[in-house]
Amino acid sequence: MTKTVVDCGNCGPDFNSIRQMLKASFDVKVVQTHGAEDTLEVLRTSEVALVTVNRKLDRDYTDGLEVIRVLKADPEVATVPVMLVTNYDEHQDGAVAEGAIRGFGKLSLTTPETHQRLKAVLG
Template identity: 55%
Template sequence: MSKHILDVGNCGPDFTSIKRFLTQTFDCTIEQTHGLEDTLAALRGAKFDLVLINRKLDRDYSDGIEILRKIKEDSELKDTPVMLITNFPEHQDAAVELGAERGFGKLELGKPETREKLEPILG
């Protein structure tokens, strides 16, 4: 059964790269949002198997961890798996402390380790 992924806050080229990697690796569809309001609306309107949040949102360079925090504080959304997209381990650590799965950076796309992180959720 195809998995449904929400990509939050990535620019067009990064979204395209992430989408290409995911759809070539897993049976999935991907939607995109750009900020807190449209992300929460999307999550309330459909079931997603995974939310990928850019650490710095392309739209206004705000911190994606705030979207993660709002998802995990919401009783209806908190069980949705979320990963932060960042190359910096300290930001991955902060995301995990808030309830996210350990994510990956854009530099790690296509690596076997990234596929292994996603396999339990998307495989």
Template identity: 55%
Template sequence: MSKRVLDVGNCGPDFSSIKAFLTKNFDCTLDQAHGMEDSLAALREGNFDLVLINRKLDRDYSDGIEILREIKADAVLKDIPVMLITNHAEHQDAAMELGAKRGFGKLEFGNPETLEKLQPILG
């Protein structure tokens, strides 16, 4: 059965790259959200298997970690796996402290470790 992924805060070209990477390696579909309001609305309306949040949202350069906080504080949404998209280890660490799974950066699509992180959720 196909998995559903919500991609939050990436620009069009980055969304396309993430979509190509994920759909090449997993049976999944991607939806896109741009900020707090549409992300939470999409999550409440649909059944998503994974949320990928850009560390800095393309729309207004706000911090994606705030969306992570809201998801993990919501009793209905808190169990959905979330990963932060960033190349910076310190931001990955901060996201994990809030309940996220260790994510990956846009430069890490070709790394076998990235697929290993995603396999338990999307495989």
């Protein structure tokens, strides 16, 4: 069964790279959002298996950690797994502290570690 992944805050080229990587390895549909508001709307109206959030949103440079805080504070959607997209361990640590699971960076899209992290969520 096809699962839905929401990718929040990445520019077009980065969204396409993440989408292609996910579709090559998993049976998923990838939906692009641009901030907390439209991500919440998708989460409330669709069954979503995973949300990936860029460290700095392309639209307005909002901190992705703030998006994670908003998602995790909403009891209706707080159980949906969220990963931060960043190459920096200190930001991954901050995301985990906010309730996310450890994500991946754009430079590590094709590594076995990234695949294993995604497989744990997407099967």
